[in-house]
Amino acid sequence: MPGPPIEYDAVIVGAGPNGLAAAAALAGAGASVLVVEQDERPGGGCRSAELTLPGFVHDVCSAVHPTGAASPFLRSLALSEHGLSWLHPEVLAAHPLDGGSAGVLLRGVQDTARALDDPGWRRLLGPLVTRWDDVSDSVLGPLLRLPRHPLALAAFGVRALWPATTLARRALGTDAGRALFAGIAAHSVTALERPLTAAAGIMLAGAGHAAGWPVARGGSQAIVDALGAHLASLGGRIETGRLVTRIDELPRARAVLFDTTPQAMADIAGERLPARYRHRLTRFRYGPGVFKIDYALDGPVPWTAEPCRRAGTVHVGGTLDEVASAEAEVARGRHPERPFVLVAQQSVVDPTRAPSGKHTLWVYCHVPAGSTLDMTGAIEAQLERFAPGFSDLVLARAVTTSVELATYNPNCVGGDIGGGANDGLQLLFRPIMSPHPHRTPAPDIFLCSSSTHPGGGVHGMCGYWAAREALRHLEGAA
Ligand SMILES: Cc1cc2nc3c(=O)[nH]c(=O)nc-3n(C[C@H](O)[C@H](O)[C@H](O)COP(=O)(O)OP(=O)(O)OC[C@H]3O[C@@H](n4cnc5c(N)ncnc54)[C@H](O)[C@@H]3O)c2cc1C
Secondary structure, three states: OOOOOOOEEEEEEOOOHHHHHHHHHHHHOOOOEEEEOOOOOOOOOOOEEOOOOOOOOEEOOOOOOHHHHHOHHHHOOOHHHHOOOEEOOOEEEEEEOOOOOEEEEOOOHHHHHHHHOOHHHHHHHHHHHHOHHHHHHHHOOOOOOOOOOHHHHHHHHHHHOOOHHHHHHHHOOOHHHHHHHHHHHHHHOOOOOOOOOHHHHHHHHHHHHHHOOOEEOOOOHHHHHHHHHHHHHOOOEEEOOOOOOOHHHOOOEEEEEEOOOHHHHHHHHHHHOOHHHHHHHHOOOOOOEEEEEEEEEOOOOOOOOHHHHOEEEEEEOOOHHHHHHHHHHHHOOOOOOOOOEEEEOHHHOOHHHOOOOOEEEEEEEEEOOOOOOOOHHHHHHHHHHHOOOHHHHEEEEEEEOHHHHHHHOOOOHHHOOOOOOOOHHHHOOOOOOOOOOOEOOOOOEEEOOOOOOOOOOOOOHHHHHHHHHHHHHHHHHO
């Protein structure tokens, strides 16, 4: 008996940035595409909402987008025609220290080295930024293939293998430079003494120098709205409010792509995937969680260090040693007393985020996976340390624990925001070690979420690479 007729070339489960990027890449190549999303709105980890008071627009998950601005795929889509506008703060990121000074990440490598009074910054980042296009092409693509630019990759690779703490101590000569690098590397949510943690610091700082650390005008939601509009212009469809639990619930398609965790894909695809492969996916590891607070503020944050007032991102946690110690605590499964706090102040550059004279603030700290602990007190003590009087400005706050985040988005297992632990070999090879990480043993099933290389962040590259694999299959099957 023939099955039901084929309705689409590709169905994508999940409308996060990677699901939408995969859909856009497929539709752009002429494929008919449907995206199915469990939430009432597309966007996954890239949505905005009035979480506190009317008129205050908060980024529910992602806020600052160095990897979005640097993404070769997103850049190729002319999303500005669909309303996406990147707003660049004057200071990309600032890292206050006790005593009123701060390390600053500026757009120029030279300018940053000068502001830090640390020529090590130029030596560390200058060669990478000069060859940024070659390096990002190699690093943002599947790694177990012949790199197109082996020399550029080698220059990046040797230092990227080091622990962030070691690299910061050896390559940089000032407290401000070391703290700044540690704060950037800590975006990887990993103990900074571990090998390979320098990679995140080098890549994110390099992306900043090459493309900036912008926010999206009107909220991060504008990124996925633009992706959705681009997709619609190519004839692609998005269906929301539909949780997929079994692959045979989906309309028949020549290819199915999963913007989900590896485990969810295994559960939904069931026996369409060999048991051995499903078993391998159970070994995929998830990282720590986050505890997040969104604030409506009566005015700008009164940072003691002036550059912090002009920064889009502020890393709060003190010296390199303090940041490393807080992250090590989390890696041991404990809640740090003095957490490392990531802060985004979107309204410093985007007046649409809050009523006139008021501000929004987005902050989170890392916590053990599955944490339900309220870290508000510990976070606000750190903010008061570098911005005395902060608490007096709070009009309202919305808090999200790790467990609540996991409920909001099933891809955030235990509150993990990176789609899986970013340590050891899993940083490079995800979900399994393979030259084709987005493929599965089933020729028509693909994984396109941030649990695949190149990992977390709103860049759409996981979706793009998965779509390339799916297109190869569609062409072969035609
Ligand atoms: C609190 C927080 C802060 C962050 N900050 C930043 C930042 O500042 N900058 C940055 O670049 N990145 C940031 N990130 C990371 C970024 O949001 C993610 O890396 C990115 O969203 C991953 O995209 P994705 O498409 O792989 O997955 P997701 O964005 O998680 O999207 C997956 C989608 O699939 C849907 N889905 C899952 N299972 C099913 C199912 N069975 N049926 C139907 N639908 C399903 C989900 O509902 C979701 O919409 C942050 C994330 C969080 C949570």
